[in-house]
Amino acid sequence: MSDSPIHLVDRSPRVSAEELLAGFRPSERFGEVSFDTYIPDPGQPSQEEAREALRGFAASVEAPSGGGFLGRLFGRRPARAAKAGIYLDGGFGVGKTHLLASLFHAVSGPKAFGTFVEYTNLVGALSFRKTVEALSGYRLVCIDEFELDDPGDTVLMSRLMRELSDAGVRLAATSNTLPGSLGEGRFAAQDFKREIQVLSDQFEVLRIDGEDYRHRGLPEAPEPLAADDLEASVAAAFPDASRVAVDDFPALVDHLSRVHPSRYRQLIEGLQGIVWRDVETITEQAVALRFVVLADRLYDKDLPIVSTGVPFDRVFTEEMMTGGYQKKYYRAVSRLTAMGREGLQRAAGPDREATAR
Template identity: 55%
Template sequence: MPTRLADRRPEVAVDSLIAGLTPPPLFADVRFDSYRPDPAEPTQAEAAAVLRRFAAELAPPARKGLFRRSPPPAGPAGVYLDGGFGVGKTHLLASLWHAAPSPKAYVTFVELTQLAGALGFARLVTELSGMRLLAIDEFELDDPGDTVLVSTLLARLDEAGVRFAATSNTLPDRLGEERFAAQDFLREIQSMAARFASVRVDGPDYRHRGLPAAPAPRNEAAVVEAAQGAGASLDDFGELLAQLATLHPSRYGALLDGVRRVCLTGVAPVPDQNVALRLVVLVDRLYDRQIELVTSGLQLDALFSAEMLAGGYRKKYRRAISRLVALARLAA
């Protein structure tokens, strides 16, 4: 019998949450030496060189004491990779994390805000203050509240001597002349702006790639058959969405423990933005683990309404579609 994700109630200990702040499985084996910069885009090789130096310069944490303060870092407190999609920023960020000395943490911007909700701000500051490096992938500016939260967190960690690296989340239609720029990022972390080094990573314009065509959904009987193998789950799409609403997003990864193929029947349009944003988080966890996806019902590239794809969270939804399609192709 295949497992039902909708029946799972994962519990994740705080220690496990902190220990799990590592690059996703998809980037577990990347290193600077495996990065292949485009010869036609010199900023890619330059960015790799900057991050290699940054890793070498990371200072050990200051000894803790009642009246001791961490010394200021020898170089910039952080490095910010500014560029569009598909230019290797995450590969470089994960390579920096692997090259950096411990203790260190790697997290996406969304995961960081979720940790603040799960642990509380003060506890999160305590847990991260001993890190030598905090790497934040896909720094987002589409939610002012979350941006202020993370900016405040970085200021507190900066005082403790933590060093940072971050990547941007450029919107597809803001590339080129109107794209997300380093100034936008630095403006949101004004207390630390002077201590961040901005590094451009150029490459092909994401807009010219478009969204991949989704494979045709299967019939329900084929989905049920695909769920009979070991490591497979089988759920009704609506029931799974309802289950996500009962779990803190920090548990979505644990929800997938031991699962290699997710099978969903009755896929239908996502009803509202709250549901859509929870689904985006689950899709990221599926993609991180490269879990196969088999579905019936609506084609995956039609999940989100035209209004959603034109709204402020369109980058998240476009990324989710791209990743869902890639996982469906894995199963095919």
């Protein structure tokens, strides 16, 4: 770490409206996926059913339909995708984002792909009316990880979706069901339908069952490095120190309060790795929610993380993990664990890869 690495706390990006909108596309992780690259689990028939339903939905978006909005909404479409929108409900890591990104790639533009949080942040950055004006001319708007734990944001997004649908925009969304609710299968879908009352009968709801592929047969969270091992491990994991961001964790989470979440994508632009010293449990809800957004953007770019301090399954308090925002925190822990495991594997090298796992 002697080659003057980057520090995220030194970055304060400024982003124009045009740059924000240009960023509404699948991340590098899903930049080239397709329906053909999605491999359904043979033991979970709902995965193949969802893939075929989305193929039909993509065809319906591409199919010509005259008569203005009513023609687009009720005109000629494949019977399977007769509704204006499609909604994927399922647990963590079953491939919903892969399928949603495949839908995005299968449809010609203009189009947008972003997470629920990114759209709410877009409204915060541009205003509601300007966001509607910007997206109303799109053919397809994809909303990944629709969230129901913040009533204000949910109502905001419901209104946005209603206005976009009225403008003839086709919509697709995904959401996660909490691990304890996987057997119920209707929690997220029913709440989603209540919150988008006008659109509810226009959405086809698809349940995708399966196991989180990121953790199949793997431990929940790898142990962080000892402080004395950090420098050598970082040098082994990231030979090009000029593209690694090294930060003291407490200072980083404090810095996030001074950067609008809509700019977190630009905050980590150009990086190939992340190093955090002294990871600690976050105890304030507002701080934790900002950190969740950063974790999502890091996962989008598939950035390995090397860290010291507490393991990532302890970065949020027990109260947070069982409270109203637990879905966000479960997702963040799942993703941080995957990136942390990748960082340790790189630091360990091929001879110790099994140990790092």
